[in-house]
Amino acid sequence: MKYINEFRAPLFAQELAKAIYKEVNTERHYRLMEFCGGHTHAIYRYGLKDLLPDNVEFIHGPGCPVCVLPASRIDMAIKMQTESDAILCTYGDLMRVPASNGHSLLKAKASGADIRMVYSPFDALKISQQETNRQVIFFAIGFETTTPPTAVIIKKAQSLGLKNFSVFCNHVLTPAALEAILNPPDQILCVDGFIGPSHVSTIIGSDVYQPFATEYRKPIVISGFEPLDILQSILMLIKQLNEGSYSVENQYKRAVSGTGNKKAQKLVAEVFDVADRFSWRGLGELPRSALKISEHYGNFDAAERFPVKLEEGSEHKHCLCPSVIRGRNKPLDCKLFAKACTPENPLGACMVSSEGACAAYWSYGRFKDDSTEQLSAPRKGRIR
Amino acid sequence: MSTYNKYAPLDIKHGKVNMAHGSGGRTSAQLIDHLFKKHLGNELLNQNNDQALFAVEGARMVMTTDSYVISPLFFPGGNIGSLAVHGTVNDLVMSGAKPLYLSAGFILEEGFPLQELEKIVISMAQAAEAACVKIVTGDTKVVERGKGDGVYINTSGVGIVPDELNLSGELAQLGDVIILSGCIGDHGIAVLSHRENLEFETAITSDSASLEGLVKLMVEKAPSIRCMRDPTRGGLACALNELAQQSGVGMSLQEKSIPIKAQVAAACELLGLDPLYIANEGKLVCICPAQNAEELVKAMRLHPLGAESQVIGSVIEDKRCFVQMETTLGGTRMVDWLAAEQLPRIC
Amino acid sequence: MCLAHPAKVVSVNKVTDTAKVSLDGVLKEVSLSLVENVCIGDYVLVHVGFALNKLDEEEAALTLKAFEELASASSAENSINDA
Numbered sequence: 001m002k003y004i005n006e007f008r009a010p011l012f013a014q015e016l017a018k019a020i021y022k023e024v025n026t027e028r029h030y031r032l033m034e035f036c037g038g039h040t041h042a043i044y045r046y047g048l049k050d051l052l053p054d055n056v057e058f059i060h061g062p063g064c065p066v067c068v069l070p071a072s073r074i075d076m077a078i079k080m081q082t083e084s085d086a087i088l089c090t091y092g093d094l095m096r097v098p099a100s101n102g103h104s105l106l107k108a109k110a111s112g113a114d115i116r117m118v119y120s121p122f123d124a125l126k127i128s129q130q131e132t133n134r135q136v137i138f139f140a141i142g143f144e145t146t147t148p149p150t151a152v153i154i155k156k157a158q159s160l161g162l163k164n165f166s167v168f169c170n171h172v173l174t175p176a177a178l179e180a181i182l183n184p185p186d187q188i189l190c191v192d193g194f195i196g197p198s199h200v201s202t203i204i205g206s207d208v209y210q211p212f213a214t215e216y217r218k219p220i221v222i223s224g225f226e227p228l229d230i231l232q233s234i235l236m237l238i239k240q241l242n243e244g245s246y247s248v249e250n251q252y253k254r255a256v257s258g259t260g261n262k263k264a265q266k267l268v269a270e271v272f273d274v275a276d277r278f279s280w281r282g283l284g285e286l287p288r289s290a291l292k293i294s295e296h297y298g299n300f301d302a303a304e305r306f307p308v309k310l311e312e313g314s315e316h317k318h319c320l321c322p323s324v325i326r327g328r329n330k331p332l333d334c335k336l337f338a339k340a341c342t343p344e345n346p347l348g349a350c351m352v353s354s355e356g357a358c359a360a361y362w363s364y365g366r367f368k369d370d371s372t373e374q375l376s377a378p379r380k381g382r383i384r
Numbered sequence: 385m386s387t388y389n390k391y392a393p394l395d396i397k398h399g400k401v402n403m404a405h406g407s408g409g410r411t412s413a414q415l416i417d418h419l420f421k422k423h424l425g426n427e428l429l430n431q432n433n434d435q436a437l438f439a440v441e442g443a444r445m446v447m448t449t450d451s452y453v454i455s456p457l458f459f460p461g462g463n464i465g466s467l468a469v470h471g472t473v474n475d476l477v478m479s480g481a482k483p484l485y486l487s488a489g490f491i492l493e494e495g496f497p498l499q500e501l502e503k504i505v506i507s508m509a510q511a512a513e514a515a516c517v518k519i520v521t522g523d524t525k526v527v528e529r530g531k532g533d534g535v536y537i538n539t540s541g542v543g544i545v546p547d548e549l550n551l552s553g554e555l556a557q558l559g560d561v562i563i564l565s566g567c568i569g570d571h572g573i574a575v576l577s578h579r580e581n582l583e584f585e586t587a588i589t590s591d592s593a594s595l596e597g598l599v600k601l602m603v604e605k606a607p608s609i610r611c612m613r614d615p616t617r618g619g620l621a622c623a624l625n626e627l628a629q630q631s632g633v634g635m636s637l638q639e640k641s642i643p644i645k646a647q648v649a650a651a652c653e654l655l656g657l658d659p660l661y662i663a664n665e666g667k668l669v670c671i672c673p674a675q676n677a678e679e680l681v682k683a684m685r686l687h688p689l690g691a692e693s694q695v696i697g698s699v700i701e702d703k704r705c706f707v708q709m710e711t712t713l714g715g716t717r718m719v720d721w722l723a724a725e726q727l728p729r730i731c
Numbered sequence: 732m733c734l735a736h737p738a739k740v741v742s743v744n745k746v747t748d749t750a751k752v753s754l755d756g757v758l759k760e761v762s763l764s765l766v767e768n769v770c771i772g773d774y775v776l777v778h779v780g781f782a783l784n785k786l787d788e789e790e791a792a793l794t795l796k797a798f799e800e801l802a803s804a805s806s807a808e809n810s811i812n813d814a
Binding site for chain 3: 007
């Protein structure tokens with residue numbers, strides 16, 4: 001696979017690891033947050049931690065739109081479908097995400113709800129063109145990578161004059177999540193630098209991160225998804241930290257430019273507005289952190305077409321996800337991890353999808369000696 | 385069952401059957417352990433192998449059964465009929481047995497075209513002949529339109545295990561070598577590609593085939609083989625996790641040794657799937673003493689179905705019965721025993 | 732968080748604004764609604780049935796060159812140390 005296999009070459013991985021060993025200051029500890037769940041996945045899938053010195057630590061961030069989706073949004077989707085007998089179209093990622101009271105889209109499907117898995121939003125549009133007697137709701141999730149495709153199909157639905165198609169919008173915004181990490185309520189920050197998102201950045205560009213790097217004095221390196229990209233980004237971050245600098249660097253230049261994809265941004269701006277507030281699993285309610293369908297396309301807003309009232313869910317009282325997402329704690333610190341909370345029965349955001357910190361550790365990392373990973377107390381960070 | 389893979393009790397009162405129960409992963413095992421075996425368990429069922437071994441008038445016989453509900457019914461490289469023969473024959477031969485006879489039970493949906501049914505049955509006849517087995521008994525039921533999926537097939541099979549052979553999942557030992565007979569993921573991707581509208585320039589076809597000939601050669605060459613399994617639903621990962629659990633051992637694999645076709649790897653990338661968990665229908669994984677491994681692999685490579693055989697790892701000590709893998713980059717990761725089938729993902 | 736893969740454009744349909752792309756011989760039809768001036772032979776990033784961006788092949792080559800240079804420098808250093 002061209003432009004994939006070359007960035008997985010074992011020889012270069014070894015060389016980058018050697019360079020990192022050479023560059024690190026053995027007297028300090030480097031805490032690097034990979035913001036994006038895809039990076040978490042790659043780090044574990046390739047065993048990258050084993051290539052790095054012990055004083056380079058990964059903090060797994062919140063960049064998984066499945067993980068941060070509150071249970072109440074799944075409840076709403078199920079209720080919308082049940083009350084209208086619409087066909088609910090969803091990406092596979094959402095099928096097993098826990099809703100309230102142990103429900104999920106998969107379980108609702110097993111009980112007879114017409115819930116269908118799609119690979120692309122176009123599939124949902126096709127279904128609505130084929131099944132003209134049924135309403136079709138597309139359950140839209142994702143950060144800025146996945147938003148432009150949703151914008152395209154809403155516009156297409158309008159141009160086709162479709163009356164039976166709508167979108168349940170749960171698109172969220174990366175800068176808001178980054179702000180929430182950098183500016184936590186208690187002002188304790190446990191992260192030294194950021195491995196920035198790959199494909200979100202192909203859309204929004206790398207320039208948008210500059211104000212964060214400047215204000216919070218944390219280096220950010222936009223990194224590709226492949227293991228060599230991640231290793232090179234780590235090297236770049238460590239160099240910056242050693243120099244005391246805090247700029248935005250773009251390691252993923254083959255796919256990311258400073259200003260991003262203007263065409264996609266324009267489409268998104270046309271179809272969506274920024275919602276006043278949105279509740280994030282693990283991060284709480286964040287202002288101006290998600291999108292809603294604009295008034296002009298309001299016909300296609302499933303939340304308006306099928307209004308449902310539901311109570312806000314609450315997190316399990318022992319769930320440490322808010323702390324894990326911010327780098328204060330590791331999965332093993334959580335009382336629920338691997339006991340009550342497992343991938344089959346996820347109780348918190350970090351266990352919900354394979355990219356969440358706890359799920360990734362469970363699936364790929366729990367075979368390692370537990371005692372070396374155990375922390376006896378939550379991490380202390382510097383007051384900003 | 386190792387405590388590290390223990391699962392929460394089955395909620396019989398309120399729970400419902402869902403797709404995970406049929407996926408070949410841990411949730412399937414839970415249903416079997418906590419419901420079927422709870423009421424039906426006996427010393428033969430509790431052997432936990434793909435076949436039950438019992439002596440009959442001086443001969444040791446194996447018997448197995450499997451049901452086939454695949455959709456679509458026709459896929460590149462086969463159909464539900466040929467799959468129903470290959471799958472059950474393979475379950476028998478994983479014990480080293482010579483397969484003898486199959487039964488075939490059909491559940492047909494009202495309205496299913498006879499022409500299509502005939503194609504399926506012809507495929508079964510051809511597959512049986514190639515596997516040197518006879519289909520000696522059968523049954524047919526019909527359900528109302530809308531209550532089936534065209535055709536469901538159950539095949540049961542019996543075979544005889546030669547006296548000198550004793551293969552069973554609990555016999556893997558420290559230091560044993562793990563051998564895989566060829567490329568992984570072909571069947572699962574061939575079937576998924578239909579559903580996900582993926583096309584291939586050079587078509588990926590299912591590897592559905594009878595392993596009877598390959599196994600015959602293998603047990604002649606190395607009667608010391610400890611156990612074999614065909615990695616069907618749940619893929620190589622689930623098959624190895626099952627064996628690790630049964631034998632109370634761990635396993636260490638080398639990712640770079642695991643063969644996979646470029647297009648299968650590419651399709652997995654596009655769908656966000658891990659090829660270790662994708663179904664195979666014409667492959668086997670075998671555990672044998674280290675001293676026999678080289679010769680065995682050499683012999684397997686002479687057979688068309690074993691041409692790409694590789695040593696992929698070894699059995700290690702691990703009370704937790706985990707399967708771990710050295711990645712292509714030299715790090716290590718766990719090859720987890722998934723609870724349910726992988727789903728395509730976008731994130 | 733967003734799986735996207737570089738794939739080669741093998742045909743373009745200007746009428747439907749779509750392209751057929753190939754990832755090692757696996758063909759997929761993708762929408763070109765989010766990109767411009769895509770030609771046969773270009774590489775695009777594919778996500779949920781859409782091309783998100785064209786890959787900058789020069790930049791890709793530069794990144795790979797940086798890896799090669801790192802490897803050469805390391806190998807040169809090893810030679811000096813061994814000598």
